[in-house]
Amino acid sequence: MSDTNSSLPSPAASHPTTLLLVDGSSYLYRAFHALPDLRGPGGEPTGAIQGIVSMLQKLRQEYPAAHAACVFDAKGKTFRDDLYAEYKAQRAPMPPELAAQIAPIHEVVRLLGWPVLEVPGIEADDVIGTLAAVGAASGHQVVVSTGDKDLAQLVNPQVTLVNTMSAEKLDEAGVLAKFGVPPDRIVDYLTLMGDAVDNVPGVEKVGPKTAAKWIAEHGSLDGVIANADSVKGVAGENLRKALDWLPMGRRLVTVKTDCDLAGHLPGWPSIEALGFGRPQVEALLAFYTRLGLRTFKRELERASGIEPADASPAPARSHGLFAASNEDEGDLPALPEVGETSHVAVLDWPDFEDWFGRIRAAPLVALDTETDSLEPMRARIVGLSFSVKPGEACYIPLTHNYPGAPEQLPLDEVLARLKPWLEDAGRPKVGQNLKYDGHVFANHGIALRGIAHDTLLQSYVLEAHKPHSLESLAERHLGRKGLSYEQVAGKGAQQIPFAQVSVEIATQYSGEDSEMTLHVHEALWPRLERDSKLRYVYEQIELPTARVLQTIERHGVLIDAALLQQQSRELAERMVALEAEAHALAGQPFNLGSPKQIGEILFNKLGLPAKKKTASGAPSTDEDVLTELAADYPLPAKLLEHRSLSKLKGTYTDKLPLMVNPDTGRVHTNYAQAVAVTGRLASNDPNLQNIPIRTAEGRRVREAFVAPPGSKILSADYSQIELRIMAHISEDEVLLKAFADGIDVHRATASEVFGVAVDQVSSEQRRYAKVINFGLIYGMGAFGLASNLGIETKAAKDYIDRYFARFAGVRRYMDETRLQAKAQGYVETVFGRRLWLPEINSPNGPRRTGAERQAINAPMQGTAADLIKLAMIAVQGALEAENRATKMIMQVHDELVLEVPEAELEWARVEIPRLMAGVAQLKVPLLAEVGVGPNWEQAH
DNA sequence: CTGCTAGCATA
DNA sequence: GTATGCTAGCAGA
Known part of the structure; x- marks a missing residue:
């Protein structure tokens, strides 16, 4: 591999004064219709994607340019819609096969290194017109690549047009030859003809020939209008009918050259930011693989000197390849490329001090803990890894314990040495789900601070509906594939504790976890940073929420286990009785917990009518069905009651006492912050967000959620949120x-x-x-x-x-x-x-x-989720600012539950609902209702 | 032992 | 008709 063997466009030959503008929107449709219905491995359409990629590559080869932009229409209304309600009104909705390709097209264009512009409220044509004008004024030769004839009006000595799909090029003479009018009369020409595609009328029965002829005769549209009375025939009639319309038509077909692009192009009104970025080779390869674009993939592999896949996973090393294009990347993100990775184990103090020095000097450090348990509250550290640069990491094994394990640095001393740095809020850290690592450090008496970023939350904010494991993120955004936990520790019953994983393998695995986290951060953070809305959600909602959740989880909830166990005994007694009655009614014993056996008894043996089927075709025995049957038969009612008691016992009264942490005497749920696609939290191990409330029986479970002596439970919930x-x-x-x-x-x-x-x-x-x-x-x-x-x-x-x-x-x-x-x-x-x-x-x-x-x-469920997260941040902020002893202990979507010492009750009753209602000023008042009691049930 | 289905608890 | 997590039963390892 060398710096010069690239078959990719040769940016070394960039002409510094060329500005290349691509009308992405016009090519979307043309590429889509020009190519057959190509599909990727998952059946997703890829025709337009392939068309655009090959077009951009061809274009860049043919026009070496230092500056460029690929411009797309943004959603939403433009000034033309305001001017003329019918504008584009006839246009059919975008075919779904094309719509599905929009996002991947934007993605791949960016990965190829093209600056992408999409300006809400301004059509692509007008963005291009504006950029062309600014580019020409600042001495650039401007090449506009479009499939749309309308842009011919932009042509002048500095600006030429090229249709990359037909290879047609138009300078001033070319425009005159093709349309019969010079570029500065194209607007007049289009006004007379109208534009059927955009639903802009012109003069009826006037096409290109007549329009060009009239303009040639009268010099311009104004000339034609002035002489309207002298035009003969039907066309003349129509012209006179259209006279009132034509000024409006002209405004609609005129491409604007003076749009304000501030906020969309850094440094505007300079276009210096429109530099080509470095192609993101690994991410491109991952993209091509995902969509089954094998030809592009092979080309790129060849160009970057990568062995084609299936051979050994040679590191994708492509530094220098695109070096010549790196001079002016603008502020567009370019991924650092990782060559050979380096993961080293730290086994002695000199190595430790060496690495710790690097860690303290780094502007941002990725870290990861390896532990002996998945339970956050009881996990103990087995090893730690740190990275200050993608591709490079150290792993500090601490308590690996297996025959032949090397001697390791002492855990306590290493932690004592690291503690000031870990607790320093001024030393920025990044991790993947740092809420977990925060718990782990807290288990060792260390308060992790300076959590600047979390790649789990970055991914969640960017694409909540996609997987967020580090493995998925590395694969999707970096095209990297690291060791999986399964590969390292095995799975299921054969899984070994991490302490028994060899230090060599653990070093590779944990090192990857931290350096790939840093790498993923470098891929995702720029995407958030430049999107003000998503950045707000990430920085102002998710990151602070993670800290609040860690606090809530650590506090835990006090449970009256004895009360639940008493309830279990009562439930068991009643279930035994119900079971006997059911067996008698059925005339035989059967398992009341088995839908299959219930179906057999009800629908086969007793011949009751089946009401509906399950997904797999068996007759359903769900609550609706049994309730309906209970009107006519005695057995279904027994089954219903047994089911409901069995659910209570099996899920709540039996299980919750088992979840009490012996060290704290409380139950510590885990709030999953990145699973619900709407932005809600989810609670697990145990789930405290589905504790019964609807039936009197079920509510008894809530009586076991108690406040300790001297405190009360306070529940505050948003009303009709x-x-x-x-x-x-x-x-x-x-x-x-x-x-x-x-x-x-x-x-x-x-x-x-x-x-x-x-x-x-x-x-x-x-x-x-x-x-x-x-x-x-x-x-x-x-x-x-x-x-x-x-x-x-x-x-x-x-x-x-x-x-x-x-x-x-x-x-x-x-x-x-x-x-x-x-x-x-x-x-x-x-x-x-x-x-x-x-x-x-x-x-x-x-x-x-x-x-x-x-x-x-x-939008409704998600906005509610945003609001209560903001409320949690506000409440926790107030508790800390005022040094209160009140603790937040649960969140149930629209409800916050707190444990309040009696001395603070008066304050909490007023302030908690006030804080909740005050997190946003909507067009309706927000209202939070509050209740207080010795337990959760009586707090309602 | 693992993974799936049916059913059901919450907002 | 939205969004979740957990359990018991059961089939196929």
């Missing part, structure tokens, strides 16, 4: 008013839907309205509402119609959200969290409509 968010986003006047006036929202809904006064709403009507409101939040249809209310689909549809007639703003919101989701592939929360919907344009009907319901629900 998702409906309030719906009111805020939809700006529906009726809903806004109901909340502003503090009216019970279900009552208000019933009043509107049933046409009665608010104080005349019956409890039945309110119940219906409540179901409707919940249905709306879930993106319901008539069928779902009907089955929930037990009414005819037609009647349900009637209710929905009446609802939407009264709440027109809500209907508009639902329609717009669906459209927006389809157009951009994602929806957003009020705070800018992005919720991707990969199936929103799926050709598969059920999948697509499922995604549409998600699109409706996600």
Whole structure:
């Protein structure tokens, strides 16, 4: 491999004064239609992607340029839409096969090193027009690559046009030859013809020939207009009819050259930032592999001197290859490329001091802990790894313990030496899920501070719907594949403790974990940094939330285990009795916990009617079915009661006492911060977010969530948070008013839907309205509402119609959200969290409509998640600032639970709901309701 | 022992 | 009709 054998474009020959502008949007459609329906390994369409990639490569080869931009249309309205409501109105929605390729196209264009511009509110044409004008003014030769004739109006001595797909080039003479008018008359020419594609009318019956002829005769559009009376024939008639329109038409077809690109192009109005970045070889290879683009992959491998795959995984070393293009990368991210990796074990103090010196000097350090347990509260350190540079890491083995294990540095002394650095908030650290490592250090009496970044949260904010394990991130963003934990420690019953993994293998594995984390950070952070919304979610919501969660998890929850065990005994007794009754009714013994045996008894032996089937075809015995059968037969009722008791016992009263940590005497759940795609938390080991509340039996479990002597449990929950968010986003006047006036929202809904006064709403009507409101939040249809209310689909549809007639703003919101989701592939929360919907344009009907319901629900559920995270940050901030002894102990989506010493009760009762309500100023007031009691049940 | 299904707890 | 996590049963190792 050398610096000069590249078959890639030769940037060494860059002409410093050429500016290459690519009309990405015009090529999207052309590439899509020009190429056959090519598919990747997963069946995903790739035709347009291949077309664009090969076009860009050809273009860059032919026009060595130092500056360039690939410009795409952004979603949303432009000034033309404001000017003319029908603008582009006839345009068919983008075919789903093309829509699915938009995101990958943007991705690959960036990976190829092209600056990408996409400016909300400004069409690609106008961005290009503006850049061309600025480029020409600053002495560049501008080459505009487009498939769209409209841009011919930009041509002048400094600006030429090229259609890369047809290889046609147009300078001033070329434009005149092709269109019959010079570039500065193209606007006039287009105005007369109109543009069917964009739904801009011109003069009826006037095509290219007539337009060019008139302009030649009269010099310009103004000349044509001035002489309109003298034009003969039908065309003349039509011209006179169109006279009022033509000025508007001209404004629509004129490409703007004076747009403000501030905020979208660093250094604007300079175009210096539009430098080519370095192609991200590893990520490109991963991209090509993912989409099955073997030809591109082979070309790139050959060009970068990489052995084609399946041979040994030679490190993708390509430094220097693109060096000549690195001079002006602008601020576009370019991944550092990792050559041979180096992972070294630190086994003596001189090595330790050497590495610790490097760690202290580094601006950002990645770290990872290896432990003897997956339980965060009890894991002990086995080894530590650090990295200050992708590809390089040290591993400090500490308590590896197996026959022949090398002598290792003493854990306590190493930790004592590292402690000041680990606890220094001024020494920035990055990790993958540092909440876990924070617990581990805390187990050793170290408070990890200076958590500047977390790659788990970066990935979650960027693409919540994709996997976030370090392994996946390295593969997806770096094209790197490290050792997996399974490879190192085995899996299942054969898995060995990490302390028994050999130091050599552990060094490789743990070293990779920290240096790949740093590497992933360098790939992901620039993407967040330049996106103000996502950056806000990451820096102001997720990172601080992680710290709060660690605090909550460590506090844990006090459980009255004896009370639960007593409940278990009572439940067991009743279950035994129910079991005997069920066996008698069935005429034989069977396992009441087996849906299969229940089905056998009910539907075969006793001949009861089956009501529905499970996914795999067996007759269902779920709650709905048994409830229906219970009206006519005695056995199903016994089964239902047994089921419900069995659930309580098996999931809660038996299990929670087993989860009490013997060291702390409390239960420490784990909050998963990066699993729920909507932004919600999830709780596990144990799940404290699904403790029963609906039935009296179930609520007894909550009595076992107690406060210690001298304290109380305080529960504060947001009232109707998702409906309030719906009111805020939809700006529906009726809903806004109901909340502003503090009216019970279900009552208000019933009043509107049933046409009665608010104080005349019956409890039945309110119940219906409540179901409707919940249905709306879930993106319901008539069928779902009907089955929930037990009414005819037609009647349900009637209710929905009446609802939407009264709440027109809500209907508009639902329609717009669906459209927006389809157009951009994602929806957003009020705070800018992005919720991707990969199936929103799926050709598969059920999948697509499922995604549409998600699109409706996600902004509401997600905004609620954002709000309560902000509330947790605010509450924790207040507790710490005021040095309170009150502790936050649980979060249940719209509820915060705290343990409050009696001395602070008065304060907490007022301040907690006030803090929760004050985290955002929406168009409706936020309300948090508070309750206090000796246990969670009585705090409601 | 592992992975899947059915069912059900919460917001 | 949205979003989760956990359990018992059961089939195939």
